[in-house]
Amino acid sequence: MEALREIDGWPATTKAAAVLHGGEVVAVHGPRTHVFRWASVTKLATALATLVAAEEGVVDLDEPAGPEGSTVRHLLAHASGLPFEPGAPGGKPGQRRVYSNVGYETLAAHVAERAEMPFGEYLAAGVLQPLGMDAELRGSAASELHGDLDDLLAFARELQRPTLVAQETLAEATSVQFAGLAGVLPDFGRFDPLDWGLGFELRDAKDPHWTGTRNSPRTFGHFGGSGTFLWVDPEVDAALAVLTDLEFGDWAKQVWPALSDAVLAEKR
Numbered sequence: 441m442e443a444l445r446e447i448d449g450w451p452a453t454t455k456a457a458a459v460l461h462g463g464e465v466v467a468v469h470g471p472r473t474h475v476f477r478w479a480s481v482t483k484l485a486t487a488l489a490t491l492v493a494a495e496e497g498v499v500d501l502d503e504p505a506g507p508e509g510s511t512v513r514h515l516l517a518h519a520s521g522l523p524f525e526p527g528a529p530g531g532k533p534g535q536r537r538v539y540s541n542v543g544y545e546t547l548a549a550h551v552a553e554r555a556e557m558p559f560g561e562y563l564a565a566g567v568l569q570p571l572g573m574d575a576e577l578r579g580s581a582a583s584e585l586h587g588d589l590d591d592l593l594a595f596a597r598e599l600q601r602p603t604l605v606a607q608e609t610l611a612e613a614t615s616v617q618f619a620g621l622a623g624v625l626p627d628f629g630r631f632d633p634l635d636w637g638l639g640f641e642l643r644d645a646k647d648p649h650w651t652g653t654r655n656s657p658r659t660f661g662h663f664g665g666s667g668t669f670l671w672v673d674p675e676v677d678a679a680l681a682v683l684t685d686l687e688f689g690d691w692a693k694q695v696w697p698a699l700s701d702a703v704l705a706e707k708r
Contacts, residue, residue: 441467443702450695452667452686456589459703460679463601465593472589476683479664482577482585483544485567485595487516487639489559490551491605491613492566498554501638505550506543509533515547516638517617522546524626537623537634541582548581571598583664589683592670596679599672613638614660614674625649626665627688643671648693652700667692671700678707 444467447455456470478485490512493499501513510520510533519536521529522543530538548559555562560577568575571594575587602610616635623634625641628648635642643651643659650663651671661671667684680703682696 441469441703441706443699443706444469446695446699446702447682447684450684450686451691452684455667455682455684455686457680457682457699458589458593459707460593460596460600460681461707462677463597465597468589470589470683474683475586475588476668476685477583477664477666478575478585478587478592478668478683479583479666479688480541481592481662481664481668481670482581482583483639484599484662484670485563485575485577485585486544486548486559486581487613488595488598488604489563489567490516490547491609491638493551493555493562495605495609496566499551506546507533512547512550513617513638515543515550516613517636518543518623519618519621519636520546534618535621537618537621537636539623539626541580544582545580567595567604570604571595589681592681592683596670596672596681599670600677600679614640614642614658616642616644627693648697650692650696652697652704654701654704663688663692663696669696673704676704676707678704 444457458468502511505512506520507529514520514533521531521533522540552559573591575591578584614637622632624630635644640660644657656675659673663669665688667686670681672679
């Protein structure tokens, strides 16, 4: 796939990208075994571990967790009212979408308490090891998963052809939770609504966006502040995984959508 060669012109020192179709890797460009910090793409792994916990009966999505009135579902969907960084809640649960690292750290602590084991161990046992991933959580469950491209590809494959949770569970996780909530998508501005699933950001009709103009509204995924992203577009059964070592900035806003569009144009 020639489109992936576009990353050669990016300002990052080290970068790697790959495309999957139907759960199979169809193109790779860049190092597969270089370990990158995933930043907020970590949240997808934390969310999947929570869904595994829900199917195992360790937690219930609608049980109380976080501030008063909040549930596991609120925490997953950035609707608990907790702020981005440590501090008092900025509002009541379910009032608006507040993208929150604190919410994910609170979520991980809740799962750990219910599972009676550290969250990193639960994540490894419930998600990373079954998928054959060597990735490692080195701190916050919101931002500190470290792994290589092969790890991200294994994770992306799971999102296309789930084995750890039921297809129905993944479908719920990639559908709008708490519809109608407005909020700010970091670095892209305010959206009304700012639709989100259970951990997965939903593209819908957002503009501007970090995915491409050719991506369908059903596209879901996440990007990270370390120059990383993963999206899955069910309409074309494709996924694009990207890891870099350059902090997110204006460069990414320009080249990420262009790469996504080039990948989808070439695929079709």
